[in-house]
Amino acid sequence: MNEGLSVLAIIVGIAHSGIRLATPYLYAAIGETFSQRSGVLNLGVEGIMLMGAYSGFFVVFKTGNLFLGVLAAALTGILMGLAMAFISVTLQAEQGISGIGLFMFGLGASSLLFKTTLGTVEGVKGFPELHLCLPSGYCLSDFPVLGEIFLGHSLMVYGAFALVPVSWWILNKTTWGLKIRAVGQNPQAADTLGVSVAAVRYITISIGGMLAGIAGASLSISLLNIFQENMTNGQGFIAVALVYFGSWTPFGVLAGAMLFSLINALQLWVQVLGLNIPSDVAVMLPYLLTIIVLAFPFRRALQPAALTKPFERGEN
């Protein structure tokens, strides 16, 4: 079967889906990059994504306004980020455990809220795919290969990719980015130069939360246009792994996100094409890759030195 599909068409199809599927990874992992570069490991990304997915979906369902939906997801994410910041920065709790708590909260709360407020809703009309079409009726997204791969995605997808250079610029070219990098590497040094370690971390964790919320919304009102219990299915945790994979740099995260989403797209196409590979094995691939990637110890040398360590003034 499927002899009608040329190899080229399959490759184009995989690449197109790969770009689409990278969207939630990018938002979540870029956000987590900010948080980790300042020294805070937020394992609650998955939970924030679920809450973002729910709140975005809910607002779009009630108002039909997509941008209000994104805003709702972003605000939800910021609130959860602030909660994480309060626990890990102000109360100096163990970061790994508080992140897991945040995840469990998001998992439970999003499904409870969905059941009580919406319950049976099937789907919403999410972000449309953008097709630039000429008056003649020819659409640029039909342009062979390049157009087919890179065009015809929704605004949420382009937003995720635009985030990569922007966050690189913030981290490396602004005074604020320098503060983030310094706080993650040697908070004592930053403190003695009058940089508020707590303020920097509150802001980066909030940004991380905001982007994780948007990552969730990218699933519920752009890629899938539905909400389901636990719909993120581990993508938030993979996003955390991607930050390690990308050596704490936005472009590294981009490379990792693309690798993962392409493998994901590949396994979807394997299923579509009905190739003689058990689908369970195909579904397993991204997770297997996560484990392999994280097993490389050399990457730890690039890790922010103060990652997971609460800061207390006067301690050496």
Added chain:
Amino acid sequence: MTKSKKLLPSGLPRIESIEMRGIVKRFPGVLANDHVDFSVYAGEIHALLGENGAGKSTLMKILYGLYQPEEGQVFLNGRPIEIKSPTDSIAHGIGMIHQHFMLVDNLTVTENVALGLKSSREPRLDLGRVRARILELIDKYGLQLDPDATISDLAVGEQQRVEIIKALYRGAALLVLDEPTAVLTPQEVADLFVIFRQMAKDGHALIFISHKLHEIIDLTDRVTVLRDGRVIGTRQTAEVTKGDLATMMVGRDVLFERVRPTAERGETRLTLKNVTAFDSKRGHRVLKNVSFQIHGGEIVGVAGVSGNGQRQLAEVIAGLWPVSEGKVTIEGQDVTNLPPANMIEAGLSYIPEERMHDGAVKEFSVAENLILQDHIRPPYSKGIFLDFKYIADHARRMIKDFSIKTPGQDTLIKNLSGGNIQKLILARELARRPRVLIAAQPTRGVDIGATEYIHNQLLLQRAEGLATLLISEDLDEVRALSDRIIVMFGGEVMGIVNNDDTTVEELGLMMAGEKRLAVSAAGQALHKKPVAP
């Protein structure tokens, strides 16, 4: 207001005077500063001297805005000022060079200087402008430095210059120098003092914190001594001797000279032959071809700037760091890469440099910490049961014999002072009648009294025939106790010299990696035969 306001070479105004009056600071259970008065003037280097815990750091952290005092007031040029945070103190022209450098090691010199400053084109960084100003300061103050170097690539002395530049860039007129010489070679110290003297001449005010008395005599104009949080006195440095200062600091007369009587050198106890070791995490070599022997009745000192393989050397011998090549022998028995238990069995005792981390269990009592290795064998245990009565008796004996100051043998050791914890570890290790002792930084952070005690114990053990490897970053300590001295640089032995035949200059050159002496195959000193590195 004087009309001709004098400026510093950096182009910024001087601080004519800083006065701290009646400063009181309490911590739970401790009165860290008890109505302390302290002042410093433009053009002056004022030493702040005291033992660990005397309150020097607390006083300076108050001046820098890291702590808030309960009572007292700081005056700048006669006017009272508020210092709520480092931002305030920096704005007043106060700069601090911390003992542990406050540098972000994966950033460049320029980035470290720019950190926390407003840029001329917010929010974008303006590193070009910062770099130009750094070059200007480097030129005016004669500090050699590459503004584009990454901190982790710089030597310790260079990192210190980055700290000075950082303070000057922020307009520091007063510099607080917290033990700035602790990690430097003698030559680097000399260079640094030239810079400090010039800065004072140019109108800077400098506060120099140290417990090295000869440096204070050498460098400073005035000296204030703190003890138990109180000012014991302020003197003109020219009018006091080392002995006066030590007496003020400790409250009794102190003996500086360690008597090292000639001892019979015994048989070979510890041999390292061509030992090489790696740091697998960072993937580089930490020990390269290290060979030496230690005999009974001998103290061999290991000198070197921190981080040149000394820690790994100790851990290799203690069985805590894997040997890649070469051989470690204790009394003829090959113990290479054997687990620590076998090392202990072979007669090794080890005083680790991180006493709270590797040397003792914080949450355990004095008695429990005294039997960490030997609790499994008689007389401390019978079968599978501990003999608590014997353990308590043993602890009381040790407390008495080693004059450990503790409320009792059941006190948790986290409540003891550093010096007493170190005495406890020494008691435990010596009570086992070892054949070989590795003492790593045995008196770091320990007060003069306990240091004197520990030194005398080490010399006593030497007289009784113990073979001791003394690893210390304090060159004075190595000089005072050792029969022979091994100098390490970059994980290599630069030379092995007889203590009585060498000079501080020679040791300093070897510590800096600029001189290498031939060492015989057996790891003995072939003195005064330098070879090209």
